[in-house]
Amino acid sequence: MTNWLPDLSTGTGPLYVRLADSIESAISEGTLSPGTKLPPQRNLAYDIGVTIGTIGRAYSLVHERGLVSGEVGRGTYVLPPPQNQNSAQPDPVTASMTGTRPLDAPPGVVRFDSTAAPDVGQGDTIASNLADIARDHGLDITSYTRTFPAHWFQAGANWLAKGNWRPAPDSIVPALGAHAAIMAIISAVTAPGDKIVFEHLTYSRISRSAGLIGRRTALVESDDQGVIPADFERLCAQQHPKLAFLMPTAHNPTGICMPAERRRAIGEIARKHNVWLVEDDLYGAMSTDTTPLLTEFAPERTFLVGGFSKSVAAGVRGGWVACPAHFSHRVSIAHKMVTGGMPFLLAELCARMVLSGEAAEIRAKTIAELSKRVDYARKTFAGFEFSAAAGIPFLWLKLPDPWLSGIFKNAAFREGVLVDDEDEFKAGRSDKTFHRVRIGFSTQASAQEADKGFQIVRRLLETGSAGYDSYS
Numbered sequence: 001m002t003n004w005l006p007d008l009s010t011g012t013g014p015l016y017v018r019l020a021d022s023i024e025s026a027i028s029e030g031t032l033s034p035g036t037k038l039p040p041q042r043n044l045a046y047d048i049g050v051t052i053g054t055i056g057r058a059y060s061l062v063h064e065r066g067l068v069s070g071e072v073g074r075g076t077y078v079l080p081p082p083q084n085q086n087s088a089q090p091d092p093v094t095a096s097m098t099g100t101r102p103l104d105a106p107p108g109v110v111r112f113d114s115t116a117a118p119d120v121g122q123g124d125t126i127a128s129n130l131a132d133i134a135r136d137h138g139l140d141i142t143s144y145t146r147t148f149p150a151h152w153f154q155a156g157a158n159w160l161a162k163g164n165w166r167p168a169p170d171s172i173v174p175a176l177g178a179h180a181a182i183m184a185i186i187s188a189v190t191a192p193g194d195k196i197v198f199e200h201l202t203y204s205r206i207s208r209s210a211g212l213i214g215r216r217t218a219l220v221e222s223d224d225q226g227v228i229p230a231d232f233e234r235l236c237a238q239q240h241p242k243l244a245f246l247m248p249t250a251h252n253p254t255g256i257c258m259p260a261e262r263r264r265a266i267g268e269i270a271r272k273h274n275v276w277l278v279e280d281d282l283y284g285a286m287s288t289d290t291t292p293l294l295t296e297f298a299p300e301r302t303f304l305v306g307g308f309s310k311s312v313a314a315g316v317r318g319g320w321v322a323c324p325a326h327f328s329h330r331v332s333i334a335h336k337m338v339t340g341g342m343p344f345l346l347a348e349l350c351a352r353m354v355l356s357g358e359a360a361e362i363r364a365k366t367i368a369e370l371s372k373r374v375d376y377a378r379k380t381f382a383g384f385e386f387s388a389a390a391g392i393p394f395l396w397l398k399l400p401d402p403w404l405s406g407i408f409k410n411a412a413f414r415e416g417v418l419v420d421d422e423d424e425f426k427a428g429r430s431d432k433t434f435h436r437v438r439i440g441f442s443t444q445a446s447a448q449e450a451d452k453g454f455q456i457v458r459r460l461l462e463t464g465s466a467g468y469d470s471y472s
Helices: 015-029 041-048 054-062 092-097 122-136 150-160 175-188 204-212 229-239 260-273 327-338 344-356 359-382 405-414 446-461 464-472
Strands: 066-073 076-080 174-175 195-199 216-220 243-246 276-280 302-306 318-320 394-398 436-440
Touching: 015 054, 041 276, 041 394, 041 436, 054 066, 054 327, 054 405, 066 195, 076 327, 092 276, 122 344, 122 359, 150 216, 150 229, 150 318, 174 327, 174 344, 175 204, 175 276, 175 302, 175 318, 195 204, 216 229, 243 260, 243 436, 260 276, 344 359, 405 436, 405 446
Parallel strands: 195 216, 195 243, 243 276, 276 302
Antiparallel strands: 066 076, 174 318, 302 318, 394 436
C-alpha cells in the first residue's frame, strides 16, 4: 500500500473528478506504479478531508477508465498499461496483485496462491473417460440434463463416505464443485437478511458470495482447537443465525482439526438454537485425522460437502452434498437455479471415476505427492512457526517481527512468489491480526520445484527489517 496523497488544489470540476484525474496523472507519471495498492477509501477520505462517498465515486471513475482493478476485501490496485501485440506479456506478479492472474505462471514465478490438485498424471484417465462418454452418450451430452441416473448418487455416497459413516444415496446431490454446492445449500435454507456464522479466518469466498445474495455475516471466535462452543452459543442466542459454515477437519487456512468433544458441543448448540450446519470436508477427505464427522453428531441438520478440486482435478468441477433427511430435492432445485443445471458430461465423468476406483487412486497419489512437499516444507522452514499436515496442500506460516501480512505478500510478489495474506481468509471486517500467510504448494511440477519456492520465502523471512523497509 502506498502513502501517496493527491493534490486537489488544481483542476476543475467536482472533487471526485479532480481526485480521479489526480490518480490518473500519478499513474501516468509513475508515482503510482502497476501493482500499487491505493489507500483504503475510508483512510484517504480522512487524510484529505472529504466524504467516503467522494472517494468511492473517484475510484469508480478510474476503474471505468481501465486504470485500476479492485475486489471487495482485497483492495484497489493499479493496473499495468495496455499491451499491444508486440509488447511483452503483463508482469505475472502485478497480474496477480490486480486480480488478472495468468492461467500458468511463466518460468521463474512460483504460485503459492493455489491449492488445486497437483498433476499426478490424471489427465490421461480423464481423457479416456471423456472419450468413452462421448462415444456412449452422444445425445446426452448435446442436450440439457433432465434426469439424473442412479449411479450419480451412488458415486456421491461412495466419495463422501468416511470411517464408519456412509450417507444414503437418496441424500446425495451432485454439484458443480463444492463452492456451488455450498451456495445451493445457503439458497435453499436461508433467505435474504439471514445471518450466517463464519470463523474470522475461513474460505472467505463463501461469505463474499453469500453477501452478494443478501445474506449477512456473523463472526464466531476460534482458538487452536477450532470454533469455541461458548462463543458459538452466545452468537446463536444474541444474533439468531440460520446457518453456520465450518471446516472441522484440516481447516483452511489454519489446518486445525476440531476434537470430537467440540464437534459434539457445536452440534448440540446448533440443535438447541435451530441452526443449520455446513461441513466443508474438501481438505478433510485428504487428512489422516480420524475424528468422526460433524454430521455424525448432528445428522438431522448438517450438510456434508466434498468434491474433486483438491484431491483429483479442480477443472472437472466435481462435487456432492450429503443432505439431512428430506432436503436433497430442495437443495437440488436450488443448485439448478443458482448454477443453471448440472452438465451431463461432467457429472458422468465424476461418477465413472469414483465407481471405477480411479478417483480414489488419484487421490492416494495426490496425498502421497503433497506429503513429500510437506516434508520439504518442514525442513526448509525449520526454526519458524507454522502449521502443516501430511497430505494437505498448504501451510499456515507465522511471520517473524517486524513483518506484517500484507507487506510480506507484496515483498514476496517482488521476489516472484505469489502467496495469500491473512486478509484473503477474513470472512468480514475484523480487528484481529494474525501476522500469517498461507503457502499453497500443490501446483508446482514437483516437490523439488516447490522447495525452490520455499527457499525464496525463507530468504525473505530472514531479511527481517531490511526486507520490511524495502517493501513497506
